[in-house]
Amino acid sequence: MKFRTFAAFVAPSIVMMLIFIAFPLVTVFLNSFRITQPVVEQVEVETCTAGFLEQTCTTEIKTQPVLDAAGNQVTTTEWVGWLSYERVLGLAAMGEALAEGAWAGILNIDFWKALRFTLTFTLITLPLVIGLGLAIAIAVNNAARSLKGPVIFVSLLPFIITPVIGALSIRWLFYGDGIVTALLEQWLATDISVAANGWAIEILMMFYRVWHVAPFAFVIFYAGLQTVNQDTLESAIIDGANRWERLKYVIVPHLMPLIIFVALIHLMDAYRAFEEVVGFSSQAYRITLQWLTYDLLTPDDAGNRAISRASASAMLTMVGIVILLIPLLRRTWRDHHGKS
Amino acid sequence: MHLRSMLLAGATALTATGAAAECAFDNDTPVKMLSAGFEAWKSVTDAMAECGNFEAELDQEFRTKQPAAFAADPSLYHLGGVSNGTITPLLNQGTVRPLDALVEEYGQHLKPNQLIRVGGQIMAVGMMVNTQHLMYRKDIFDELGLDVPETYDEVLEAAEVIEEAGVVEYPLGMTMKSGWNMGQDFNNMFIGYGGWFYDDEGMPTVNTEAGVNALETMKALTEYADPEVLVSDSTYVQQQFQQGKIAMANLWASRGGAMDNAEESQVVGDVYAAAAPRAVEGGPPATTLWWDGIVVARNITDAEAEAAFRVAMEGIDTEMVQESNDEAIWLIDGYQPNRLAEGAIATATAQPAPPSYPSTSQMGLMHTALGNELPAFFTGERSAEATLAAVEEAYITAAKEAGLLE
Numbered sequence: 067m068k069f070r071t072f073a074a075f076v077a078p079s080i081v082m083m084l085i086f087i088a089f090p091l092v093t094v095f096l097n098s099f100r101i102t103q104p105v106v107e108q109v110e111v112e113t114c115t116a117g118f119l120e121q122t123c124t125t126e127i128k129t130q131p132v133l134d135a136a137g138n139q140v141t142t143t144e145w146v147g148w149l150s151y152e153r154v155l156g157l158a159a160m161g162e163a164l165a166e167g168a169w170a171g172i173l174n175i176d177f178w179k180a181l182r183f184t185l186t187f188t189l190i191t192l193p194l195v196i197g198l199g200l201a202i203a204i205a206v207n208n209a210a211r212s213l214k215g216p217v218i219f220v221s222l223l224p225f226i227i228t229p230v231i232g233a234l235s236i237r238w239l240f241y242g243d244g245i246v247t248a249l250l251e252q253w254l255a256t257d258i259s260v261a262a263n264g265w266a267i268e269i270l271m272m273f274y275r276v277w278h279v280a281p282f283a284f285v286i287f288y289a290g291l292q293t294v295n296q297d298t299l300e301s302a303i304i305d306g307a308n309r310w311e312r313l314k315y316v317i318v319p320h321l322m323p324l325i326i327f328v329a330l331i332h333l334m335d336a337y338r339a340f341e342e343v344v345g346f347s348s349q350a351y352r353i354t355l356q357w358l359t360y361d362l363l364t365p366d367d368a369g370n371r372a373i374s375r376a377s378a379s380a381m382l383t384m385v386g387i388v389i390l391l392i393p394l395l396r397r398t399w400r401d402h403h404g405k406s
Numbered sequence: 407m408h409l410r411s412m413l414l415a416g417a418t419a420l421t422a423t424g425a426a427a428e429c430a431f432d433n434d435t436p437v438k439m440l441s442a443g444f445e446a447w448k449s450v451t452d453a454m455a456e457c458g459n460f461e462a463e464l465d466q467e468f469r470t471k472q473p474a475a476f477a478a479d480p481s482l483y484h485l486g487g488v489s490n491g492t493i494t495p496l497l498n499q500g501t502v503r504p505l506d507a508l509v510e511e512y513g514q515h516l517k518p519n520q521l522i523r524v525g526g527q528i529m530a531v532g533m534m535v536n537t538q539h540l541m542y543r544k545d546i547f548d549e550l551g552l553d554v555p556e557t558y559d560e561v562l563e564a565a566e567v568i569e570e571a572g573v574v575e576y577p578l579g580m581t582m583k584s585g586w587n588m589g590q591d592f593n594n595m596f597i598g599y600g601g602w603f604y605d606d607e608g609m610p611t612v613n614t615e616a617g618v619n620a621l622e623t624m625k626a627l628t629e630y631a632d633p634e635v636l637v638s639d640s641t642y643v644q645q646q647f648q649q650g651k652i653a654m655a656n657l658w659a660s661r662g663g664a665m666d667n668a669e670e671s672q673v674v675g676d677v678y679a680a681a682a683p684r685a686v687e688g689g690p691p692a693t694t695l696w697w698d699g700i701v702v703a704r705n706i707t708d709a710e711a712e713a714a715f716r717v718a719m720e721g722i723d724t725e726m727v728q729e730s731n732d733e734a735i736w737l738i739d740g741y742q743p744n745r746l747a748e749g750a751i752a753t754a755t756a757q758p759a760p761p762s763y764p765s766t767s768q769m770g771l772m773h774t775a776l777g778n779e780l781p782a783f784f785t786g787e788r789s790a791e792a793t794l795a796a797v798e799e800a801y802i803t804a805a806k807e808a809g810l811l812e
Contacts, residue, residue: 101807101809103807103808103809104498104808104809105809106767106809106810109525111524111525112523112524112525112526113523113524113525113765114521114522114523114524115490115522115532115695115697115762116519116520116522116532116535116697116699116737117519117535117695117754117755117759118535118735118737118750118751118754118755119519119754119755120518120519121518121519121521122695122759122761122762123523124761124762127606128766129608129766129767129768129810130497130498130767131498131499133499133500137500137704138499138500139498139499139500142809150807153803153807159796159799174782174787174788174796176778241634241637242632242634242642259632259633259634260634261633261634261636261637262633262634262635262636264785346637347583347584347637349584349585349778349781350583350584350588350636350637350781350784350785351636351781351785361778364470365469365470365473365495366770366771366773366774367469367491367492367494367495367769367770367773368494368495368498368765368766368767368768368769368770368771369473369494369495369498369499369767369770370767370770370771370774370804370808372804372807372808374807375803375807
């Protein structure tokens, strides 16, 4: 291909990447090292607010941003080095907890609490997603031809449903007097409050994620199964290999690149888990790193938002994903290297 | 009931026929508004729409959108619906205009109570008040011979009796969902115990006796509430009431109408409202007062501001109140308080009165810190003191980043 043609095809995508990925990323990176603050002054203000019959007026010292002649807030921007990272990581509180030998205290710091859950969540759902996806793929592959269509459709449904809606529908099954909880209560003749237990919510969140993502693994593996060498399979049968041995020695090795691919995608997605927290309102018990970033970025009623800490938190999440991916990426790289 | 629905139907029919005629003037300047999405705002914006050239966006996410939208030049909206909590960023950024001249010209009929003044200037026009107060099932209280509780000690005693009688699933409903709701629940109780959130320097003052007392009373109350209380918000408690699962709750006055909505509620006519209970004898009711009202953007032309203000006045006039009387505790002339409004009025007029929710930058930070850190106390992970210390620490970190503390 001529360079010009190549460039013409690639340019739009590169421009988009620059505008929508590279530029925001650089901004986030810079914002995590600087803090922009309004310049504030203390003024005595009388505020009169509505009561039912008459007003209450109070005079108090208020901290207000200074406005310039044009009526805009005066702000200052300062480079603060690693300060926002220290704040997100809660290094001060962590030092205290360590000095007292209170290890559990560390898990009360938002970041570490979120990291603990996010890692457990990611690492436990990973084998379940791959295992379940593979199981469905093999089941569908062996199903009668007339059944395949409907089975594929039903298996894909959880993947098609909008994430938050999916999470909410599972929440409604279990929270309060949800159908499942009500049935369990009747069966066990006791009172069950799913949402009053951190671990129960944690299990539900993982259940939801596996339910939601397994169809993706299934589709990929099912496609892979169509390319398994039938000769190898037949010779394995002649050699006396049973079902399990054929799966272990023929099918899984053949699907290995796809398994790694699914694992990569899942690690990236699960580490950025967010909709589970919203869908299951789990903030009181479990939070994720992505939710932490979101919470820092959301303005409160007074309009304050912690942009610098949110940026630091986002950068830390990215670093976390990269660290998680390294073993898998190394393996892929080695495989390619070995072959060539 | 039958009569009431017929009257309502009649009123609706009248609105439909006389729509365009009801506005006192013909508005030819396009006016846009952004406000919260609850029923009262719907009635008000519908009434404004009668003037023509008016477009309203009712959005529960208005609080995140409003500051940026009003800071644009020209502002993306002419009018904003705010409360004393959400007006803060607009005042801080100076994106709303003083209304003295406009009130002088077009707002002579407004009651002095409706004119929200900051530093002597009218910055907003209030239309309704809201507060969290005690709502209870009168039928259950009568049956068990209980008096309406006036303090939280009495609430606990009543809850014990109701629990023993076993007439409802849980004696109490609580709006303690982690985050904003949880923070607000603490605010109410903390104020009831005489606490205040920060001092003149802006340093936090919640790790105090009042703070610990507030947390302990809240914990004692949760014993009588649904164990899933940390995911329960106002809507959830409202539904618990409607489905007859709870006997009392400290709930928003604006939720009162839903109790008598026959389509959703199984307890029509059974729920009554009383003043918010006091935390200590002789103290103020343990709650905060809120108002909702209208602001006009700064970054628009004076002509637009004038048209917008006139449209707004049409929205909050007596006619609107007569049509939507039960949807809010209106401040507007012509309002007839109904059975469920009694609680809010008793709360607002109590002596000593509960304070207004403070519109300050510090309060925003404090509310977030409380909402995020308090759940650990209720899940049993932390003691009251450790939790309040964590709240103060979170607040200080945030205040430093926001430039409010050195």
